[in-house]
Amino acid sequence: xxxxxxxxxxxxxxxxxxxxxxxxxxxxxxxxxxxxxxxxxxxxxxxxxxxxxxxxxxxxxxxxxxxxxxxxxxxxxxxxxxxxxxxxxxxxxxxxxxxxxxxxxxxxxxxxxxxxxxxxxxxxxxxxxxxx
Amino acid sequence: xxxxxxxxxxxxxxxxxxxxxxxxxxxxxxxxxxxxxxxxxxxxxxxxxxxxxxxxxxxxxxxxxxxxxxxxxxxxxxxx
Numbered sequence: 001x002x003x004x005x006x007x008x009x010x011x012x013x014x015x016x017x018x019x020x021x022x023x024x025x026x027x028x029x030x031x032x033x034x035x036x037x038x039x040x041x042x043x044x045x046x047x048x049x050x051x052x053x054x055x056x057x058x059x060x061x062x063x064x065x066x067x068x069x070x071x072x073x074x075x076x077x078x079x080x081x082x083x084x085x086x087x088x089x090x091x092x093x094x095x096x097x098x099x100x101x102x103x104x105x106x107x108x109x110x111x112x113x114x115x116x117x118x119x120x121x122x123x124x125x126x127x128x129x130x131x132x
Numbered sequence: 133x134x135x136x137x138x139x140x141x142x143x144x145x146x147x148x149x150x151x152x153x154x155x156x157x158x159x160x161x162x163x164x165x166x167x168x169x170x171x172x173x174x175x176x177x178x179x180x181x182x183x184x185x186x187x188x189x190x191x192x193x194x195x196x197x198x199x200x201x202x203x204x205x206x207x208x209x210x211x212x
Contacts, residue, residue, distance in 0.1 A: 033211040091195035
Protein backbone atom coordinates (compact mmCIF):
# COMPACT_ATOMS: atom_id res chain seq x y z
CA UNK A 1 0.00 0.00 0.00
CA UNK A 2 2.73 2.47 0.94
CA UNK A 3 4.64 1.37 -2.14
CA UNK A 4 1.69 2.17 -4.40
CA UNK A 5 1.19 5.52 -2.74
CA UNK A 6 4.79 6.59 -3.16
CA UNK A 7 4.85 5.31 -6.73
CA UNK A 8 2.13 7.76 -7.68
CA UNK A 9 3.03 10.48 -5.23
CA UNK A 10 6.54 11.03 -6.58
CA UNK A 11 5.64 11.81 -10.22
CA UNK A 12 2.60 13.83 -9.10
CA UNK A 13 4.79 15.82 -6.73
CA UNK A 14 7.28 16.54 -9.48
CA UNK A 15 4.51 17.66 -11.84
CA UNK A 16 3.14 19.91 -9.16
CA UNK A 17 6.58 21.48 -8.85
CA UNK A 18 6.73 21.83 -12.64
CA UNK A 19 10.01 19.95 -12.72
CA UNK A 20 9.25 17.19 -15.12
CA UNK A 21 6.47 15.70 -17.17
CA UNK A 22 5.21 12.17 -16.53
CA UNK A 23 6.01 10.63 -19.94
CA UNK A 24 9.58 11.99 -19.90
CA UNK A 25 10.26 10.73 -16.36
CA UNK A 26 8.91 7.27 -17.09
CA UNK A 27 10.63 7.05 -20.46
CA UNK A 28 14.00 8.09 -19.04
CA UNK A 29 14.11 5.84 -16.00
CA UNK A 30 12.76 3.05 -18.16
CA UNK A 31 15.48 3.62 -20.73
CA UNK A 32 18.26 3.31 -18.13
CA UNK A 33 16.63 0.24 -16.57
CA UNK A 34 16.37 -1.32 -20.04
CA UNK A 35 20.02 -0.52 -20.71
CA UNK A 36 20.92 -2.17 -17.39
CA UNK A 37 18.99 -5.25 -18.42
CA UNK A 38 20.76 -5.16 -21.78
CA UNK A 39 24.14 -4.88 -20.04
CA UNK A 40 25.16 -1.56 -21.55
CA UNK A 41 24.76 0.36 -18.26
CA UNK A 42 25.87 -0.99 -14.92
CA UNK A 43 26.58 -0.15 -11.30
CA UNK A 44 30.15 0.59 -10.26
CA UNK A 45 31.80 0.00 -6.88
CA UNK A 46 32.53 3.75 -6.74
CA UNK A 47 28.80 4.39 -6.24
CA UNK A 48 27.98 5.66 -9.72
CA UNK A 49 26.44 4.27 -12.89
CA UNK A 50 28.80 3.56 -15.76
CA UNK A 51 28.52 2.86 -19.46
CA UNK A 52 29.56 -0.69 -20.27
CA UNK A 53 28.65 -0.56 -23.94
CA UNK A 54 27.39 1.78 -26.62
CA UNK A 55 24.15 3.52 -25.70
CA UNK A 56 21.89 6.11 -27.25
CA UNK A 57 22.19 9.79 -26.43
CA UNK A 58 19.05 9.64 -24.27
CA UNK A 59 20.46 6.88 -22.07
CA UNK A 60 23.85 8.58 -21.86
CA UNK A 61 22.36 11.90 -20.75
CA UNK A 62 20.10 10.19 -18.23
CA UNK A 63 23.02 8.26 -16.74
CA UNK A 64 24.93 11.52 -16.42
CA UNK A 65 21.93 13.20 -14.81
CA UNK A 66 21.50 10.35 -12.33
CA UNK A 67 25.19 10.47 -11.43
CA UNK A 68 25.03 14.22 -10.82
CA UNK A 69 22.03 13.73 -8.52
CA UNK A 70 23.77 10.84 -6.77
CA UNK A 71 26.80 13.01 -6.15
CA UNK A 72 24.55 15.69 -4.66
CA UNK A 73 22.95 13.12 -2.34
CA UNK A 74 26.37 11.71 -1.37
CA UNK A 75 27.66 15.23 -0.70
CA UNK A 76 24.72 15.97 1.62
CA UNK A 77 25.22 12.78 3.60
CA UNK A 78 29.01 13.23 3.73
CA UNK A 79 28.55 16.69 5.24
CA UNK A 80 26.12 15.32 7.83
CA UNK A 81 28.47 12.51 8.85
CA UNK A 82 31.73 14.40 8.56
CA UNK A 83 33.23 12.00 6.03
CA UNK A 84 34.34 12.38 2.44
CA UNK A 85 31.99 12.19 -0.53
CA UNK A 86 34.10 9.28 -1.82
CA UNK A 87 33.46 7.34 1.41
CA UNK A 88 29.69 7.76 1.11
CA UNK A 89 29.86 6.88 -2.58
CA UNK A 90 31.94 3.76 -1.84
CA UNK A 91 29.54 2.67 0.93
CA UNK A 92 26.63 3.09 -1.48
CA UNK A 93 28.59 1.15 -4.10
CA UNK A 94 28.90 -1.73 -1.61
CA UNK A 95 25.13 -1.68 -1.19
CA UNK A 96 24.28 -1.55 -4.89
CA UNK A 97 26.70 -4.41 -5.69
CA UNK A 98 25.53 -6.49 -2.71
CA UNK A 99 21.79 -5.93 -2.97
CA UNK A 100 20.70 -4.29 -6.20
CA UNK A 101 22.61 -5.69 -9.15
CA UNK A 102 20.57 -8.59 -10.49
CA UNK A 103 21.87 -11.74 -12.12
CA UNK A 104 22.64 -11.04 -15.76
CA UNK A 105 23.34 -7.34 -15.13
CA UNK A 106 26.84 -5.93 -15.38
CA UNK A 107 28.98 -4.26 -12.73
CA UNK A 108 32.50 -2.97 -12.36
CA UNK A 109 34.89 -2.81 -9.42
CA UNK A 110 37.54 -0.10 -9.59
CA UNK A 111 39.00 0.26 -13.05
CA UNK A 112 38.57 -3.44 -13.75
CA UNK A 113 36.66 -4.96 -16.62
CA UNK A 114 32.87 -5.05 -16.63
CA UNK A 115 31.60 -8.34 -15.30
CA UNK A 116 28.23 -10.00 -15.52
CA UNK A 117 26.68 -11.06 -12.26
CA UNK A 118 25.93 -14.77 -12.10
CA UNK A 119 23.85 -16.68 -9.58
CA UNK A 120 26.44 -16.15 -6.82
CA UNK A 121 26.74 -12.89 -4.87
CA UNK A 122 29.33 -10.44 -6.18
CA UNK A 123 32.74 -10.69 -4.51
CA UNK A 124 32.81 -7.26 -2.88
CA UNK A 125 35.91 -5.13 -2.32
CA UNK A 126 37.45 -5.77 1.11
CA UNK A 127 36.48 -2.32 2.44
CA UNK A 128 32.80 -3.26 2.11
CA UNK A 129 33.32 -5.80 4.93
CA UNK A 130 29.84 -6.79 6.05
CA UNK A 131 27.60 -5.01 3.57
CA UNK A 132 24.19 -6.62 3.88
CA UNK B 133 120.40 -37.33 21.34
CA UNK B 134 119.63 -38.42 24.87
CA UNK B 135 116.63 -40.39 25.92
CA UNK B 136 115.46 -37.26 27.74
CA UNK B 137 115.40 -35.24 24.54
CA UNK B 138 113.62 -37.94 22.67
CA UNK B 139 110.92 -38.18 25.32
CA UNK B 140 110.45 -34.41 25.33
CA UNK B 141 110.09 -34.27 21.57
CA UNK B 142 107.57 -37.09 21.64
CA UNK B 143 105.57 -35.26 24.34
CA UNK B 144 105.52 -32.08 22.28
CA UNK B 145 104.31 -33.99 19.23
CA UNK B 146 101.50 -35.61 21.19
CA UNK B 147 100.40 -32.31 22.64
CA UNK B 148 100.44 -30.72 19.18
CA UNK B 149 98.31 -33.50 17.72
CA UNK B 150 95.90 -33.36 20.63
CA UNK B 151 95.47 -29.62 20.20
CA UNK B 152 94.87 -29.99 16.50
CA UNK B 153 92.32 -32.75 17.05
CA UNK B 154 90.55 -30.63 19.65
CA UNK B 155 90.42 -27.67 17.31
CA UNK B 156 89.04 -29.82 14.53
CA UNK B 157 86.41 -31.31 16.86
CA UNK B 158 85.37 -27.83 17.94
CA UNK B 159 85.03 -26.69 14.33
CA UNK B 160 82.98 -29.73 13.38
CA UNK B 161 80.79 -29.25 16.45
CA UNK B 162 79.93 -25.73 15.39
CA UNK B 163 78.89 -26.66 11.87
CA UNK B 164 75.24 -27.43 12.77
CA UNK B 165 75.06 -24.14 14.65
CA UNK B 166 76.21 -22.30 11.57
CA UNK B 167 73.61 -24.11 9.52
CA UNK B 168 70.89 -22.98 11.91
CA UNK B 169 71.82 -19.35 11.62
CA UNK B 170 69.01 -17.06 10.40
CA UNK B 171 70.14 -14.51 7.93
CA UNK B 172 68.49 -11.16 8.49
CA UNK B 173 68.80 -8.83 5.57
CA UNK B 174 67.89 -5.17 5.85
CA UNK B 175 64.95 -4.40 3.50
CA UNK B 176 65.89 -2.29 0.53
CA UNK B 177 62.61 -0.39 0.73
CA UNK B 178 61.45 1.58 3.77
CA UNK B 179 58.94 -0.27 5.93
CA UNK B 180 55.52 1.25 5.36
CA UNK B 181 52.46 0.57 7.45
CA UNK B 182 49.28 1.50 5.66
CA UNK B 183 46.58 2.57 8.09
CA UNK B 184 44.44 4.28 5.47
CA UNK B 185 42.78 1.07 4.30
CA UNK B 186 41.66 0.24 7.85
CA UNK B 187 40.35 3.74 8.46
CA UNK B 188 38.43 3.79 5.18
CA UNK B 189 37.00 0.34 5.89
CA UNK B 190 35.69 1.48 9.28
CA UNK B 191 34.13 4.60 7.77
CA UNK B 192 32.51 2.67 4.92
CA UNK B 193 31.16 -0.01 7.26
CA UNK B 194 29.73 2.67 9.53
CA UNK B 195 27.99 4.25 6.52
CA UNK B 196 26.26 1.07 5.29
CA UNK B 197 22.97 1.83 7.04
CA UNK B 198 23.04 5.43 5.76
CA UNK B 199 23.72 4.14 2.26
CA UNK B 200 20.78 1.75 2.50
CA UNK B 201 18.50 4.60 3.53
CA UNK B 202 19.87 6.84 0.79
CA UNK B 203 19.01 4.23 -1.84
CA UNK B 204 15.58 3.60 -0.34
CA UNK B 205 14.76 7.31 -0.17
CA UNK B 206 15.93 8.09 -3.71
CA UNK B 207 14.57 5.23 -5.84
CA UNK B 208 14.68 7.38 -8.99
CA UNK B 209 18.48 7.58 -8.64
CA UNK B 210 18.83 3.80 -8.42
CA UNK B 211 17.05 2.16 -11.35
CA UNK B 212 17.34 -1.60 -11.58
